[in-house]
Amino acid sequence: MRRRVFCIFALAAAGVVVAQRLPVTYERLLHADQEPGNWLMYSGGYNSWRYSRLDQINTGNVKKLKAQWLFQGRSPEKFETTPLVVDGVMYLTRPENDVFALDAATGRVLWAYNYRNPVSTYNCCGKVNRGLAILGNRLYMNTLDMHLIALDAKSGRELWKTAIYDYTLDGGYAATGAPLAVKDKIIVGMAGGEHPGSGFLDAYDAVTGKRVWRFHTVPQPGEANFGTWAGDSWKTGGVATWNNGSYDPETNTVFWGTSNPWPDYNADARKGDNLYSCSVLALDLDTGKLKWFFQFTPQDTHDWDATQIPVLLSGEVRGQKRNLMAWPARNGFYYLLDRDTGKFILAKSFVRQTWAKGFDDNGKPQVIAGNEPTVEGIDTVFPGVDGGANWMSHSYSPLTRLLYVFARDERRVFTKNSVRHLNDGEVSELNTASRPGATLQPAPANTGIFGAGGNLPAGPNPNRANPRPARFAPEESWGKVVAIDPLSGETKWEHKVISPPWGGVMSTAGNLVFGGTTEGMIFALDARTGERLWHFSANERVYASPISFLANGKQYVSLAVGDVLMTFGLE
Amino acid sequence: MAFGNSNRIRPRSVRRSLSLAACAAFFTPVLLTQPPGPSSFDTPESREQGRSLFQTHCAYCHGARGEGGRGVDLTTGVYRHGGSDAELYATIRNGIPGTEMPTVRATNDEVWKMVSFVKSIGAGGVVESAPGDRVAGKAVYDGKGKCAACHSIGAEGGILGPNLAGVGRRRNLAYLRESLVTPEADVPVLYRAIQVMPKTGPPVRGIRLNEDDLSIQLRDSQNNLRSFFKEELKEIRRDKPSLMPAYGDVLNAQELENLVAYLSSLRETL
Numbered sequence: 093m094r095r096r097v098f099c100i101f102a103l104a105a106a107g108v109v110v111a112q113r114l115p116v117t118y119e120r121l122l123h124a125d126q127e128p129g130n131w132l133m134y135s136g137g138y139n140s141w142r143y144s145r146l147d148q149i150n151t152g153n154v155k156k157l158k159a160q161w162l163f164q165g166r167s168p169e170k171f172e173t174t175p176l177v178v179d180g181v182m183y184l185t186r187p188e189n190d191v192f193a194l195d196a197a198t199g200r201v202l203w204a205y206n207y208r209n210p211v212s213t214y215n216c217c218g219k220v221n222r223g224l225a226i227l228g229n230r231l232y233m234n235t236l237d238m239h240l241i242a243l244d245a246k247s248g249r250e251l252w253k254t255a256i257y258d259y260t261l262d263g264g265y266a267a268t269g270a271p272l273a274v275k276d277k278i279i280v281g282m283a284g285g286e287h288p289g290s291g292f293l294d295a296y297d298a299v300t301g302k303r304v305w306r307f308h309t310v311p312q313p314g315e316a317n318f319g320t321w322a323g324d325s326w327k328t329g330g331v332a333t334w335n336n337g338s339y340d341p342e343t344n345t346v347f348w349g350t351s352n353p354w355p356d357y358n359a360d361a362r363k364g365d366n367l368y369s370c371s372v373l374a375l376d377l378d379t380g381k382l383k384w385f386f387q388f389t390p391q392d393t394h395d396w397d398a399t400q401i402p403v404l405l406s407g408e409v410r411g412q413k414r415n416l417m418a419w420p421a422r423n424g425f426y427y428l429l430d431r432d433t434g435k436f437i438l439a440k441s442f443v444r445q446t447w448a449k450g451f452d453d454n455g456k457p458q459v460i461a462g463n464e465p466t467v468e469g470i471d472t473v474f475p476g477v478d479g480g481a482n483w484m485s486h487s488y489s490p491l492t493r494l495l496y497v498f499a500r501d502e503r504r505v506f507t508k509n510s511v512r513h514l515n516d517g518e519v520s521e522l523n524t525a526s527r528p529g530a531t532l533q534p535a536p537a538n539t540g541i542f543g544a545g546g547n548l549p550a551g552p553n554p555n556r557a558n559p560r561p562a563r564f565a566p567e568e569s570w571g572k573v574v575a576i577d578p579l580s581g582e583t584k585w586e587h588k589v590i591s592p593p594w595g596g597v598m599s600t601a602g603n604l605v606f607g608g609t610t611e612g613m614i615f616a617l618d619a620r621t622g623e624r625l626w627h628f629s630a631n632e633r634v635y636a637s638p639i640s641f642l643a644n645g646k647q648y649v650s651l652a653v654g655d656v657l658m659t660f661g662l663e
Numbered sequence: 664m665a666f667g668n669s670n671r672i673r674p675r676s677v678r679r680s681l682s683l684a685a686c687a688a689f690f691t692p693v694l695l696t697q698p699p700g701p702s703s704f705d706t707p708e709s710r711e712q713g714r715s716l717f718q719t720h721c722a723y724c725h726g727a728r729g730e731g732g733r734g735v736d737l738t739t740g741v742y743r744h745g746g747s748d749a750e751l752y753a754t755i756r757n758g759i760p761g762t763e764m765p766t767v768r769a770t771n772d773e774v775w776k777m778v779s780f781v782k783s784i785g786a787g788g789v790v791e792s793a794p795g796d797r798v799a800g801k802a803v804y805d806g807k808g809k810c811a812a813c814h815s816i817g818a819e820g821g822i823l824g825p826n827l828a829g830v831g832r833r834r835n836l837a838y839l840r841e842s843l844v845t846p847e848a849d850v851p852v853l854y855r856a857i858q859v860m861p862k863t864g865p866p867v868r869g870i871r872l873n874e875d876d877l878s879i880q881l882r883d884s885q886n887n888l889r890s891f892f893k894e895e896l897k898e899i900r901r902d903k904p905s906l907m908p909a910y911g912d913v914l915n916a917q918e919l920e921n922l923v924a925y926l927s928s929l930r931e932t933l
Contacts, residue, residue, distance in 0.1 A: 180890070195873075195880050195890035202872045206743060208744060208745075246882065246888060247822035249826065
C-alpha cells in the first residue's frame, strides 16, 4: 500500500515535467523502478520483471481502456520490438534496423534513423530486431549484419558503428536482440545457432564502442569444460546468445541464456553434454569471467534453447532467505536456481512434457527414451519445437508474488536429417525472412543448413517421409498464461488461449497482466485470478511483449501487433 | 523521412539556378573520379533521358523537378542513403525497404540514367576553387564563429543545424556564402525554425520536427525533444524560418571568404 501512494505522487510530479531529462545515467538504470513513468531497458529493470509500478489503469477501470495512437511500422517483417520510454519520448526499432523517436503522447515521429543492411543477411527466423538500450545520451542497437550502433538520442545521429563479427562466416551470424547497458558497458548477444558457427557474448565500451571482453559460449581448447563435445564438433557447436539478459548489482554479475547446440536435431556427431549450450551463464560484468553456469538441457536435440530472460528475485527457500533466479525453460520445466551459486533448487513442468521423469540433485534431467527426433518424424513429443517457453518475456509481480509465463502447450513433429553442407551458390532454406513469398538468398559457400531436421517446411531433406504440416488442432495444442508461485513452482492459475503464443506478458501495479495472442487479441487479465477483464481485437500476429509508461502524467500500455505499435490509455 | 512536410514547397532563391549552371559547367572534371561503369551514363544525353524516365517513375512522389512531396526533396544534395553513384544506384534499383520508396520497373541502364539525372539536380559533385584560406577558415569555425555549437562535422558538435560533413560537395560556393550572410534564403525542410506560444508559460523556439492538426513537435534550443497539443497553444510563429544567425555583421569579408573555403573543403559524408 505504501508503494502505491508513492506511485501516485510520482505521477503527479511527472506530469509537470515537459522536457526530456537526458542523460539516462547508470544510476537511473540501477533504480529504474523509481521511475515508473519510464521504460528504460528491454525488461524494465535489471531484475527483468517486466513489471510496471503504474496503477492508473487497474482492475477497476481497465474496461475503459481504448486505443490512443498507432505507429505504422510499414514493414512486412515480424515486429518484435520492446520500445523504451524516457520522459515522454519513445524510442523503438522497426525491422530491419530502423530507429524512431516518437512523442509518447501522440505517436508523432520526432526523428528517424535508417540503417541499410546488405541484401543478404543470415537469419533463421526473420529479419527481426527486439529493441534498443539507452545509456547517457546514447541509444544502442544491434544489426542483422553484426554491428553495434550508437545513436545520439536527441537527434538520431549515428555516433559510431562497431563490427561485432563477420556476419557471412560459418553459414551466417546476426544480432537481433536488444543490447543491455550496464555501468559503462554494452552487453551484446548474437544469433546464428542454426548454423555451424561458434557463439559468444560480448561487452563493449559504451563511450568508444571498443570491445572489452568476449565470452565463448563453447569452451575453447585450454579453457574449463572443454571436452564436452565429441571429436571436433565443438568447432561448429553454435550456442548463440540471441536474447537479452539480466544483471545483479550486488554481485556485479550478468546473467544470460544460451541457445541450442548445432546441428540442432542430430547429436550423432556431438556426443557429450555440449557445454554451455541450453544453459544460463553467470559472468563477471567487468571481466566476462564465468562465475557459474547451469545447463537445463544437456546434449539437446529438440532446439530447446535456454534464451529465456533470467528473472531475478529473492525469497525464502526451506527456511532460508536466498537470492534466486526463476526460469521457465523452453524444455517445459520451470526451474528455481540459487542465483549466487547456480545451485539447482527445484524444477516443475508448466506445460505437458514427455521427455524427463525427474531430476537429480544437481538438476540434471532423467531422460525418458523414445523422444528423440527420427528420420520419419516423431509427433508424440511434448513440448514442441518452439518449446514450452521461448524468447517472449515472462513477468514477475511483487504485489501478487507470482511469475507470469505465456506458455506454449503443444506437440509438433521432430525430424532428424543428416548434416549436410551447401555447395557454392546453393540456396539455404533459412537465411531469409520466414514470411511467405520471401525470396531466398544464396548462402555463402560451404555452410550448413538449419539444424539438420526439426519442424521445417519441405526442404532439401531426401529422407522426409512425412511432409505434413506440423501444427496440431486447437483441442490438443494451445497457449496459456500461467501464474506460477516462483518459490514452490506450483501453478496458481492458468488462462488458456487458442494458439501457442509468440508474445510476452507484462504485469502492473494495477493488478493486471497484459499480453497479446497469435490471432491479435490483446488482453488484460486479473493478476490474482487470471480472469480476462479487457480485450481488443487487433487481428494480427503478436510477436512482442508489452510495456507501460506515462506521457503528460497519463498511463499508457504499448504492444507491437502485426506491423503496428498500438498504444492504449484510459478515455 | 517518416514525417510530412507537404505544405512546405516554396519558391527557391536565385542561387538554385546559379548552382545548376555551376553544376553543368563543372561536371566534366568530376566524371574522371567516378567508377567506370556508371560514368558512361553521366552524359548530357543520358541525363536528359534520365529526366524523362524520372517523370514517368518518380515525379509523382518526388515532384517534377525532384523538389519533394510524398517523396523526399532530391534537390538538397543530402542523401541519407548515400550519395555515391553506387549508393544512388542501389537506392533507386532496390528502393528503400520499409519506406514508401519502391523498387523501379526499369532496366539497369535506365536506372543509371536516372542516377545521373538525380545527381544533376542534387547540386552534387561541384568542384570550384575557393579563393579564401581554408586553414584560417577552420580557425573562424572553431573560434569566433562558434559554429560547432549548432553544427557537427560527422559525430562531433551540435545538432541544431544540419551536419556539415560533405557540405562542400553538395553546395556550391555561392550557396555557402549566402548560407552565412542570409541564412533565411533557403532553409532545408528538416531545419525550419518555429516558435510556439503556449497559453500558459514562456514561448519555445526550435526546429520543427513534425506536425499534424492536433500537435506539433520540435527540438528546442537546448536540443530537447518537445511536443505540444495545439489546443494548448495561443499561436505558432513561422516568420523566422532559420535559427542560424546571419554572420555578415559578425565576420569581416576576409573571414567569410576563409570560412567558405573551409566549408567547401568538407567533402566527405561521414
